[in-house]
Amino acid sequence: MNIYQTKRALVALCAALGLGGCGSLEIGDLNNPSLDDFRNNPTESGVNSASTGLIIGHRANVSPPNGYVAQLGVIGREAYVFDPADPRAIDEMLGPTMDPGGGAYGGNHWAAPYGNIRNANTLLAALEKVGGRPTDAEKEGIRGFAKTIMALDFLVIINTRDTNGAPIDVDRPLGQLAPIENKEAVFNHIIKLLDEADGHLSRASPAFSFRLTTGFRGFDTPATFRKFNRAVRARVSVYTGRNQEALTALSESFIVSNVGADEGSKVAALTSLNIGVYHVFRASSGDTDNGLLARTVYGHPSVELDAEKTPAGVVDDRFTRKMTKQATLATAAGGRLSTDLRFIMYPSADTPIPIIRNEELILLRAEANIGLRNFGPAAEDINYIRTRSGRLPEKALDESNILDELLQQKRYSLLFEGGHRWIDLRRYNRLDTLPRNLSPDYAPHPWFPIPVAEIDSRK
Numbered sequence: 001m002n003i004y005q006t007k008r009a010l011v012a013l014c015a016a017l018g019l020g021g022c023g024s025l026e027i028g029d030l031n032n033p034s035l036d037d038f039r040n041n042p043t044e045s046g047v048n049s050a051s052t053g054l055i056i057g058h059r060a061n062v063s064p065p066n067g068y069v070a071q072l073g074v075i076g077r078e079a080y081v082f083d084p085a086d087p088r089a090i091d092e093m094l095g096p097t098m099d100p101g102g103g104a105y106g107g108n109h110w111a112a113p114y115g116n117i118r119n120a121n122t123l124l125a126a127l128e129k130v131g132g133r134p135t136d137a138e139k140e141g142i143r144g145f146a147k148t149i150m151a152l153d154f155l156v157i158i159n160t161r162d163t164n165g166a167p168i169d170v171d172r173p174l175g176q177l178a179p180i181e182n183k184e185a186v187f188n189h190i191i192k193l194l195d196e197a198d199g200h201l202s203r204a205s206p207a208f209s210f211r212l213t214t215g216f217r218g219f220d221t222p223a224t225f226r227k228f229n230r231a232v233r234a235r236v237s238v239y240t241g242r243n244q245e246a247l248t249a250l251s252e253s254f255i256v257s258n259v260g261a262d263e264g265s266k267v268a269a270l271t272s273l274n275i276g277v278y279h280v281f282r283a284s285s286g287d288t289d290n291g292l293l294a295r296t297v298y299g300h301p302s303v304e305l306d307a308e309k310t311p312a313g314v315v316d317d318r319f320t321r322k323m324t325k326q327a328t329l330a331t332a333a334g335g336r337l338s339t340d341l342r343f344i345m346y347p348s349a350d351t352p353i354p355i356i357r358n359e360e361l362i363l364l365r366a367e368a369n370i371g372l373r374n375f376g377p378a379a380e381d382i383n384y385i386r387t388r389s390g391r392l393p394e395k396a397l398d399e400s401n402i403l404d405e406l407l408q409q410k411r412y413s414l415l416f417e418g419g420h421r422w423i424d425l426r427r428y429n430r431l432d433t434l435p436r437n438l439s440p441d442y443a444p445h446p447w448f449p450i451p452v453a454e455i456d457s458r459k
Contacts, residue, residue, distance in 0.1 A: 042126035044133040048210035050123045051142050054149045055213055057116030059279045063353060064291040065089070066104050068156065072419025075445050077434045079416060080298045080339055082332040089296070090333050093445075094438040100449035107451035109160040113153035114170065120146045120153075121171040137205035141222045144200030145208065148229045151193040152355070155236065158186040159423055162447040177457060180450070187240050194233045201226045215278035215352055219254070227254040228277050231356050238364050239427065243371035246364060255361040257384055269388040273413075276357035283349035290353065292346045292416070298330055299323050299341030299416075302435055307412065308392055317391035318412040321345070337437055343416055359389060359413050360420075366406055375402055385409050403428070 038046045061067045065081050066089065073079035074093040081089040088105045092098045098106030123146055127139050134142065157166045167178035168189040181189075204222035212220045219228045231253040237246035259265070259272035283289040307319040322345040331338045346353070354360075366381035379397040382405055386392045390412065397405055407424055414420040425431050426446055434444045 038126060039122065040129070042130040044130065044209075047123065047126055047130055047134060047142065050119065050126070051145060051208075051210040052212070054116060054120055054123070054146060055215075057112075057119055058149050058152055059281075059288065060112045060116070061109065062279050063281065063288070065294045065296050066108070067291065068109055068160075069292060069353060069416060069418055070297060071105070071108065072160070072422050073416050076419055076422030076425070077300045077302055077437070077444070078421055079300055079343070080330075080332070080337060081296050082298060082330055082337070083296045090337065090438065094337075094442060096439075096442050098445060098449055100452040100455070103451070106449050107453075109156055109448060110451050110454070113156045114167075116153050117150050117170060120150045134209045135205065137203065138209040140200045141204030141208050142210070144197040144204060144222060144229070145225065147193045147197035147200065148225070148232065151190045151197070151236075152232065154186060154190045154193070155232075158183060158190070159419065160448040161450060162426065164447055164450050166450075180458075184240075187236065190236055191233070191240075194229055194236065198226060198229050198233070201229065213280050215280040215355070218275070219277050224254075227252065228356070231255075231276075231361055234361065234364050234368075235356065238367050238371075239423075241371065243368040246368040247372075250361060250365050250368070253361055254358065255365065256358055257362050257381065259388075266388075266391075273359035273362075273385075273389055274354075274357055276360075277355045278352035279355060280352045281350055289349035290346050290351050291349075292343065292353070293349065293351070297343065298339045299343055301339050301341065303415065304341060306408075308390070308408070310392065314391070316412055318389055318415065322415055333438060345416065354417050357417075359385065360410075363406065363410050363413060367410075370402055370406060373399075375399055378402060378406070382406055382409055385413055389413055 038050065062069060064070065065083065066086075070079060070081055071093060074081055074089070081093070083089045086104075088099075088102075092105045100106045103111060124143060127134075127142060154166070154168065161183075163183050165180045165182045166186050168181050168186055169178045172178060201222045206223070207221055208225075216225070216228075219225050230249045234246045234249035234253055237243070237249055254275060256272050256275065259269050281288055281290040303323060304319065304325075307316045309315050322343060323341050324344045325340050326342055327340075329338050329340050345351075362381050362385060366378040366385075369375070369378035369381070375398060379402060382397060382402070383394040386409060387394060390409070395405065407428070407430075410424055411421050422431075422444075425433065431444045431446060436442055436444070
């Protein structure tokens with residue numbers, strides 16, 4: 001083959017391997033000379049543009065009807081996707097197996113996050129070569145930002161693969177495949193990245209040298225971005241049972257509670273609970289819109305069935321705010337699946353999707369305290385969410401019922417925001433409590449398979 005064909009073959013191989021083991025190519029990038037320029041002669045503008053690009057890369061595949069939120073929502077019985085043009089939305093997500101050969105379903109949530117991790121590693125290497133601006137302190141800000149985004153991308157990968165594990169030592173030359181590490185090693189790597197990022201951010205200049213999207217409003221300086229970093233650290237610490245570390249991280253995050261103590265402060269309380277960092281979208285040429293308002297996306301009937309109702313008949317306000325009943329019944333799978341529920345929490349193509357919010361942080365604090373057997377403080381946080389977000393009365397909680405109540409509150413507070421119910425039930429070995437809608441023989445999937453090309457490359 002000529003050098004152009006060779007180059008195309010190597011790029012195709014890297015894509016086939018899901019980027020898990022691919023590194024920089026030894027020959028020049030004839031299709032994208034600007035990339036070679038960036039690697040070898042990075043400029044201030046190039047470094048800043050690449051930093052902003054990591055936000056876009058992390059957003060990839062979050063919002064489509066076959067993306068992260070929707071697919072994890074289907075497996076966690078928060079949603080249905082009834083797409084007549086693609087039965088895999090039912091057959092694979094609710095069926096007996098997921099096909100690891102395709103990138104849209106069983107092999108999903110692999111290539112995109114690894115591609116963004118590759119971009120981050122390329123950016124970090126370029127920082128060692130760029131002269132003049134950014135200054136050393138600005139470079140520290142970029143390092144802290146890039147490693148935080150890398151941690152989030154690895155979290156997408158391990159949230160979907162779980163005990164299947166994933167490669168982590170991926171900054172290698174082409175042909176040197178990173179070994180697939182176990183779940184614990186991947187989480188340890190995520191924590192290492194977050195803590196290193198926190199150190200970089202503490203030494204950074206007062207302002208970032210690059211632009212962040214409006215989804216980071218209030219968290220767009222190194223000092224305030226550190227609070228976001230610590231919030232993510234708290235989530236990962238709870239996931240791994242490091243409860244005291246979670247409480248420490250939460251104390252350094254943007255957690256706020258005790259807002260809106262009376263009925264007249266409902267708006268203030270909800271505003272406080274929604275403080276956080278978001279993926280933002282724009283329905284215009286050259287950008288991506290929020291695809292979760294697609295007509296193929298429906299609510300799972302159990303969301304209404306399991307919503308708490310007061311003796312006076314008042315329904316959990318989170319169900320009322322986030323879902324609506326439609327007049328006609330939507331059906332699929334030959335009538336075996338049906339629902340009259342739709343989500344109204346994403347009303348437009350520009351509606352943002354949370355990455356992490358204050359409401360989750362309060363519930364994470366409750367969960368960490370439950371793990372430490374501090375049931376009193378945990379009950380206070382849970383009842384705060386019940387009364388402010390659910391508009392429900394306080395509930396007597398003790399060791400016998402507090403974990404069940406926590407999971408119920410997380411289910412409705414974080415409904416259809418990022419697969420939280422599926423992830424939480426898996427962590428507590430409760431996946432089998434989910435409905436088996438398509439067949440009693442089809443248990444909910446515990447994880448996505450590693451893509452077949454990634455496995456085949458290792459013989």
